[in-house]
Amino acid sequence: MSALAAIIARDLRIAARQGSATLLVVVFFVLTVTLFPLGVGPEPGILARIAAGVVWVAALLASLIALDRLFQADFEDGSLELILLSGPPLELVVLAKALAHWLTSGLPLLLVSPLLAVTLQMPAEGYLALLAAMALGTPSLSLIGGIGAALTVNVRRGGVLLSLLVLPLYVPVLIFGVSTVEAAITGIAVKPHLLILLAGFFGSIALAPWASAGALRLALE
Amino acid sequence: MATEAMALSQTDKAPARGAAGLHRFANPARFSRLSARLLPWTAALAVGLIALGLYLALFVAPADYQQGQSVRIMFVHVPSAWMALFCYSFMALASAVGLIWRHPLADLAAKATAPVGALFTFTALLTGSLWGKPMWGTWWVWDARLTSVLVLFFLYLGYMALWQAFDDDAKAARAAAILALVGAVNVPIIKFSVDWWNTLHQPASVLRLDGPAIHASMLWPLVVMTLGFTCYFATVLLLGLRAELNERRARILRQRALSRL
Numbered sequence: 046m047s048a049l050a051a052i053i054a055r056d057l058r059i060a061a062r063q064g065s066a067t068l069l070v071v072v073f074f075v076l077t078v079t080l081f082p083l084g085v086g087p088e089p090g091i092l093a094r095i096a097a098g099v100v101w102v103a104a105l106l107a108s109l110i111a112l113d114r115l116f117q118a119d120f121e122d123g124s125l126e127l128i129l130l131s132g133p134p135l136e137l138v139v140l141a142k143a144l145a146h147w148l149t150s151g152l153p154l155l156l157v158s159p160l161l162a163v164t165l166q167m168p169a170e171g172y173l174a175l176l177a178a179m180a181l182g183t184p185s186l187s188l189i190g191g192i193g194a195a196l197t198v199n200v201r202r203g204g205v206l207l208s209l210l211v212l213p214l215y216v217p218v219l220i221f222g223v224s225t226v227e228a229a230i231t232g233i234a235v236k237p238h239l240l241i242l243l244a245g246f247f248g249s250i251a252l253a254p255w256a257s258a259g260a261l262r263l264a265l266e
Numbered sequence: 267m268a269t270e271a272m273a274l275s276q277t278d279k280a281p282a283r284g285a286a287g288l289h290r291f292a293n294p295a296r297f298s299r300l301s302a303r304l305l306p307w308t309a310a311l312a313v314g315l316i317a318l319g320l321y322l323a324l325f326v327a328p329a330d331y332q333q334g335q336s337v338r339i340m341f342v343h344v345p346s347a348w349m350a351l352f353c354y355s356f357m358a359l360a361s362a363v364g365l366i367w368r369h370p371l372a373d374l375a376a377k378a379t380a381p382v383g384a385l386f387t388f389t390a391l392l393t394g395s396l397w398g399k400p401m402w403g404t405w406w407v408w409d410a411r412l413t414s415v416l417v418l419f420f421l422y423l424g425y426m427a428l429w430q431a432f433d434d435d436a437k438a439a440r441a442a443a444i445l446a447l448v449g450a451v452n453v454p455i456i457k458f459s460v461d462w463w464n465t466l467h468q469p470a471s472v473l474r475l476d477g478p479a480i481h482a483s484m485l486w487p488l489v490v491m492t493l494g495f496t497c498y499f500a501t502v503l504l505l506g507l508r509a510e511l512n513e514r515r516a517r518i519l520r521q522r523a524l525s526r527l
Contacts (some may be wrong), residue, residue, distance in 0.1 A: 192448055196441050200431045209427055210445060213420040216413070217455075256448050263440050 048133045049141040056145035070111045070150045071157055077103035078161045089166045096167035097226035104154050105215050108186040109208055111150035115142060115194045126265055135258035143187045151183030174229030181242040182222045188249035189214050195260035218245060292370050294511045301504040308501040315494030322487035339397040345492040347390040349499060351453055353383030354418060358450040361443035371507065373439035376446060377429055378506030382499055384422035391415060402466060410463035414456045421449040
């Protein structure tokens with residue numbers, strides 16, 4: 046248990062020292078959201094209508110950017126191999142690293158998202174639902190993205206391939222994340238959508254570590 | 267090294283690990299003979315059944331009272347969609363067999379299935395779009411089934427891209443197998459999408475718990491076309507496996523020739 050805590054602490058410390066990583070993810074998020082009013086036009090009616098979708102899509106893309114940090118650095122300098130040989134089971138290591146990853150990229154996105162929703166003039170009823178949906182959705186994004194990151198950790202120029210692999214798997218989270226906010230805005234029941242997001246979260250926690258660990262073992266052979 | 271030895275083996279000897287069950291056909295020479303015997307049959311059946319199915323679909327099946335003749339697109343659209351799902355399920359199953367039992371042909375079977383599965387998916391989307399314009403008034407709509415089939419298409423493309431991304435074939439096989447199994451969650455989503463979401467695409471009419479809801483005059487052409495497409499898939503699969511095995515043999519022979527220089 047303390048080994049896992051040590052892994053989380055190490056990842057957090059590295060991210061803190063390299064503060065630019067978290068900042069980069071947040072700045073990319075803000076920039077992407079900013080592009081939409083510039084492209085679509087600033088009419089409040091249109092922006093309010095697409096606000097939830099834009100925030101979620103930008104969050105997905107920002108998560109994709111952050112995935113490079115999950116396994117790549119540790120794989121390249123050999124720490125992952127050491128962990129595999131002497132540490133706790135790789136599946137638990139994946140969970141620990143996903144948690145640290147979420148704390149340094151998912152959580153900042155979650156905290157910034159209401160501010161960006163304000164700039165897109167999202168109706169007031171949607172903010173709490175947006176926070177709740179992102180709280181449940183971004184951990185799933187870290188976990189599912191971890192599968193893609195593990196599969197492409199040893200691939201040359203794997204960034205684009207990572208996007209192709211991971212974005213289709215992100216689609217359910219996107220769909221239900223947006224539908225949660227839309228439900229809150231139109232006044233219908235939000236709980237079913239949140240429950241589906243929660244189910245996705247539990248499913249990811251249970252299944253994604255196995256796929257990621259399998260892929261990492263493959264890369265470390 | 268084991269795969270090298272197996273790829274080159276030209277004799278009838280069983281692999282050293284024991285010849286239990288399907289591992290008998292891991293011997294490329296034996297598989298080569300089996301596929302050479304099967305291929306003419308599957309190819310002939312494919313051509314025959316598709317020809318028969320097209321005849322039934324175009325001339326025998328009745329026109330729809332509402333849609334007229336354009337309903338006949340269904341006889342290509344529905345079998346393609348069924349085959350798209352079938353191919354992905356087959357790919358996931360072959361990947362699981364390859365991961366668990368390390369059967370060398372299982373990985374290659376999954377690899378060979380991906381392009382034809384992607385083709386069936388694309389055909390389903392294309393014919394559906396062509397059918398949707400006269401029937402729904404639109405080329406495309408983001409309803410549950412169309413979206414999830416589009417996601418299936420991207421999963422196929424990602425699977426093929428992952429195979430290309432690795433230099434080592436064995437690693438590529440296992441990475442792709444993991445990806446195929448992760449993406450398999452999309453298959454039940456596609457199947458039940460028309461039940462879970464009440465959107466534009468019509469609900470299930472054939473594969474339902476209550477039995478088919480369409481008349482035999484339309485059901486039989488569908489079944490014949492589906493069987494024809496399945497034989498086509500089997501033909502392409504066998505050809506693909508033979509091609510993969512030959513390519514491996516050629517590569518090993520080339521390496522051996524180079525190392526002897």
